[in-house]
Amino acid sequence: MDAQHGSAVVVERLVKLYKGVPAVDGISFQLAPGSITGLLGGNGAGKTTTIAMIMGLVTPTSGTVAVLGARMPDERYRVLHRMNFESPYVALPMRLTVRQNLSVFAQLYAVADIDARIGELAADLDLIEFLDRPTGKLSAGQKTRVSLAKALLNRPEVLLLDEPTASLDPDTADWVRERLVRYRGTQNATVLLASHNMTEVERLCERVIIMKKGRIEDDDTPQRLLDRYSRETLEEVFLDVARGRGEYREAAQ
Amino acid sequence: MIATDSGLNFSFNRVAAMVRRYWYLLRSSWPRVLDLVYWPTVQMLMWGFLQLYVSQHGGLFVRASGVFIGAVLLWDILFRGQLGFSISFLEEMWSHNLGNLMMSPLRPVEFIAALMIMSIVRLLIGMIPVTLLAVAFFGFNLWSLGFALVAFFVNLILTSWAIGVFVAGLLLRNGMGAESMAWTIMFLFLPLTCVYYPVTVLPHLLQYVAWALPPTYVFEGMRALLIEHVFRADLMVEALAFNVVLFAAASFAFVKLLQSARVQGSLLQAGE
Numbered sequence: 001m002d003a004q005h006g007s008a009v010v011v012e013r014l015v016k017l018y019k020g021v022p023a024v025d026g027i028s029f030q031l032a033p034g035s036i037t038g039l040l041g042g043n044g045a046g047k048t049t050t051i052a053m054i055m056g057l058v059t060p061t062s063g064t065v066a067v068l069g070a071r072m073p074d075e076r077y078r079v080l081h082r083m084n085f086e087s088p089y090v091a092l093p094m095r096l097t098v099r100q101n102l103s104v105f106a107q108l109y110a111v112a113d114i115d116a117r118i119g120e121l122a123a124d125l126d127l128i129e130f131l132d133r134p135t136g137k138l139s140a141g142q143k144t145r146v147s148l149a150k151a152l153l154n155r156p157e158v159l160l161l162d163e164p165t166a167s168l169d170p171d172t173a174d175w176v177r178e179r180l181v182r183y184r185g186t187q188n189a190t191v192l193l194a195s196h197n198m199t200e201v202e203r204l205c206e207r208v209i210i211m212k213k214g215r216i217e218d219d220d221t222p223q224r225l226l227d228r229y230s231r232e233t234l235e236e237v238f239l240d241v242a243r244g245r246g247e248y249r250e251a252a253q
Numbered sequence: 254m255i256a257t258d259s260g261l262n263f264s265f266n267r268v269a270a271m272v273r274r275y276w277y278l279l280r281s282s283w284p285r286v287l288d289l290v291y292w293p294t295v296q297m298l299m300w301g302f303l304q305l306y307v308s309q310h311g312g313l314f315v316r317a318s319g320v321f322i323g324a325v326l327l328w329d330i331l332f333r334g335q336l337g338f339s340i341s342f343l344e345e346m347w348s349h350n351l352g353n354l355m356m357s358p359l360r361p362v363e364f365i366a367a368l369m370i371m372s373i374v375r376l377l378i379g380m381i382p383v384t385l386l387a388v389a390f391f392g393f394n395l396w397s398l399g400f401a402l403v404a405f406f407v408n409l410i411l412t413s414w415a416i417g418v419f420v421a422g423l424l425l426r427n428g429m430g431a432e433s434m435a436w437t438i439m440f441l442f443l444p445l446t447c448v449y450y451p452v453t454v455l456p457h458l459l460q461y462v463a464w465a466l467p468p469t470y471v472f473e474g475m476r477a478l479l480i481e482h483v484f485r486a487d488l489m490v491e492a493l494a495f496n497v498v499l500f501a502a503a504s505f506a507f508v509k510l511l512q513s514a515r516v517q518g519s520l521l522q523a524g525e
Contacts, residue, residue: 056356056515057352057520057521058518059512059516073515080357080358083356085356087352089349089521090349090353091348092348093274093278094348095282096277096278096281097277100277104273104277107269107270108354108357108358108359109357110266134281150353
């Protein structure tokens with residue numbers, strides 16, 4: 001954890017420019033240990049770039065990111081074994097079986113008892129019958145569960161999820177959310193979740209950061225956001241922010 | 254080993270994990286294995302029969318036992334060594350797995366070490382049957398070169414790895430737009446390193462270029478061995494020195510390209 005702030009993740013005045021155009025424009029936030037935070041925003045809002053900078057995959061133009069006290073990306077090897085992520089933009093090798101993929105990543109993350117950990121995750125995520133099947137032969141929902149198993153292999157203290165339920169049917173998506181809540185409960189993990197799915201964010205997150213054009217437009221608990229915007233759902237809040245009506249409504253009140 | 258502050262820490266365990274990953278892939282796909290043997294065999298047969306034909310009409314040089322076959326087998330070590338390295342790297346891009354690896358504790362130096370090991374594994378799978386076929390068809394035994402073969406092999410594989418490291422950097426920085434480089438870059442070396450003819454054949458200026466490339470020393474050394482029956486240790490030492498410089502330059506370029514990829518955000522789009 002960050003010694004100065006007591007936060008698992010500290011983002012300060014973070015900027016990322018691509019050819020002079022801001023993808024992320026001076027954002028700051030901190031994530032408390034054991035919290036689940038939703039990062040909301042439309043396409044091009046800067047969610048994925050923000051997560052990529054937290055992971056150390058992208059170097060910020062200016063500003064800083066610290067994860068568990070390590071400055072990213074320069075000190076990433078101090079903490080990468082304590083983090084993990086899941087994203088629809090990456091995949092596991094299709095020809096390898098689920099067990100082979102998980103065992104390779106378990107070895108990369110120096111997991112102590114690999115077979116036991118894979119067995120534990122397979123039981124928890126309902127993967128036992130697929131363990132010896134090639135990953136490419138699985139359905140989208142099954143692949144997502146395998147990716148989640150990979151993301152949980154090392155019992156990460158910081159878990160970054162980029163649209164974890166994208167392209168899943170409602171039942172499977174609900175099932176994945178339940179597992180995430182359970183994981184946070186048992187490991188006290190800090191979870192940052194980028195999503196377009198307002199129901200998901202409403203159900204999972206105790207805090208929501210809404211991004212627009214690379215900036216943070218609002219940052220609060222779901223209930224306070226609903227109250228402030230006088231809305232029934234986060235989707236309505238999101239639309240208010242996306243269409244620039246947020247300030248108007250606040251001013252009107 | 255648990256990760257610590259430095260990105261330079263090396264874990265054999267993580268290298269072993271990556272080698273295991275490529276081994277699983279290789280053994281799951283017989284076309285991938287066939288591909289390792291098929292083209293070297295075709296090349297060896299074509300040049301072997303050409304040598305048989307020319308030796309009936311040519312002079313001392315072409316009659317020298319196995320010059321063409323030896324050249325094509327050594328060229329395949331160079332070419333297949335780089336291809337084995339680059340294809341293993343490309344497998345990660347094709348499968349969109351690079352993001353998973355870059356976010357894991359795997360260090361770039363461990364990744365490269367695993368790719369080197371796999372280039373040797375793939376090379377051995379491809380070349381051992383072909384060298385045995387060369388004995389059967391043309392009576393040319395590459396293995397009989399003994400220590401000289403070791404010196405040739407070490408120098409050629411070092412060059413192939415240096416080029417492989419450079420291509421990996423290009424792929425990280427430019428994505429799949431640079432894929433064709435992985436397949437074709439080594440052909441730039443084919444005319445300049447004088448695989449099938451002596452350096453003296455080249456125009457004077459190009460000879461300077463040729464002597465700056467480590468494989469040139471190996472192919473000249475091979476001809477000295479097969480035609481004059483002399484092992485030129487001096488050529489092997491010079492090749493090694495040039496390889497050290499080439500490998501250092503390629504590693505430097507890789508680090509810079511990886512840094513640039515992080516700045517440009519191209520690691521996010523790896524696979525496109």
